[in-house]
Amino acid sequence: MALSSLAGLEESALVTQARQGDTVAFAELVRRYEGKIFRLAQHITQNREDAEDVLQESFMKAYEHLDQFKGDSKFYTWIVRIAVNQALMKLRRRKTDKSVSLDETIDTGEDTVVREIAAWGEDPEQSFSREELGSILDTAIQSLEPLYRSVFVLRDIEELSTEETAEALGLSVPAVKSRLLRARLQLREKLTRFFKRKGDDAFAYM
Amino acid sequence: MLTCKDFLSELSDYLDANIDAELRAKLERHITECPNCWVIADTTRKTIQIYKGMEPCAIPADVESRLMKALEKKMAAKGR
Numbered sequence: 001m002a003l004s005s006l007a008g009l010e011e012s013a014l015v016t017q018a019r020q021g022d023t024v025a026f027a028e029l030v031r032r033y034e035g036k037i038f039r040l041a042q043h044i045t046q047n048r049e050d051a052e053d054v055l056q057e058s059f060m061k062a063y064e065h066l067d068q069f070k071g072d073s074k075f076y077t078w079i080v081r082i083a084v085n086q087a088l089m090k091l092r093r094r095k096t097d098k099s100v101s102l103d104e105t106i107d108t109g110e111d112t113v114v115r116e117i118a119a120w121g122e123d124p125e126q127s128f129s130r131e132e133l134g135s136i137l138d139t140a141i142q143s144l145e146p147l148y149r150s151v152f153v154l155r156d157i158e159e160l161s162t163e164e165t166a167e168a169l170g171l172s173v174p175a176v177k178s179r180l181l182r183a184r185l186q187l188r189e190k191l192t193r194f195f196k197r198k199g200d201d202a203f204a205y206m
Numbered sequence: 207m208l209t210c211k212d213f214l215s216e217l218s219d220y221l222d223a224n225i226d227a228e229l230r231a232k233l234e235r236h237i238t239e240c241p242n243c244w245v246i247a248d249t250t251r252k253t254i255q256i257y258k259g260m261e262p263c264a265i266p267a268d269v270e271s272r273l274m275k276a277l278e279k280k281m282a283a284k285g286r
């Protein structure tokens with residue numbers, strides 16, 4: 001089938017064709033999601049080379065195991081789950097990186113610390129260029145612990161449900177929720193430094 | 207009465223609109239009376255919005271072409 005006629009096809013139709021061995025249909029699925037998967041891999045691994053490996057490995061695995069894909073979830077959710085597993089494996093293998101402690105529960109003892117409270121202006125991001133904003137957002141995400149980062153990326157950037165995120169990361173639903181809250185609050189705190197209204201001084205709280 | 211700590215522990219579900227009407231009313235009452243929690247809720251909501259609005263940058267051309275090459279190789283091997 002010609003590519004142009006595939007572009008408008010429903011995901012499920014593409015999956016059906018791909019499963020029947022239509023490589024062009026599979027390539028169209030790849031084209032649809034490669035950007036998101038690459039971004040997700042970069043966010044979790046924080047490393048471009050690793051992210052590219054994850055991207056390739058994920059679509060290779062998907063192609064290999066296409067017959068195991070049950071039509072009960074979306075293809076996108078399925079490929080995300082594969083990519084997350086590949087990315088987390090990469091992190092675990094990078095043993096020299098001491099900040100990676102996926103298997104431990106990171107509990108600082110303080111729940112939901114909030115240190116800085118200052119209102120933001122309207123559309124605070126407007127006062128930064130796209131590049132500046134991108135680097136502010138990336139740096140903030142980078143500073144999170146890997147599991148917090150993964151939960152935030154899946155829930156708030158890739159917009160998976162709590163249940164899908166739990167499944168992809170092998171966490172319980174309550175664990176996803178508590179990590180999401182902390183990740184959001186930590187990011188909020190970091191962004192406040194850039195986005196707070198001028199003249200509003202932060203004050204200690206709680 | 208809801209404390210700030212109670213409010214914070216429900217914040218995620220509140221922002222995701224994932225709570226029942228009764229709890230929502232309590233939380234909303236709290237933020238009308240507590241400016242700190244109002245600011246936290248507002249700035250956390252904006253934090254999420256800013257990240258959600260982030261457009262995925264286009265995949266670099268070299269990364270994509272290596273991906274497609276690897277897949278073609280794999281497909282050819284499988285199809286044989």
Ligand SMILES: [Zn+2]
Nearest residue numbers: 210213240243
């Ligand atoms: Zn409060």
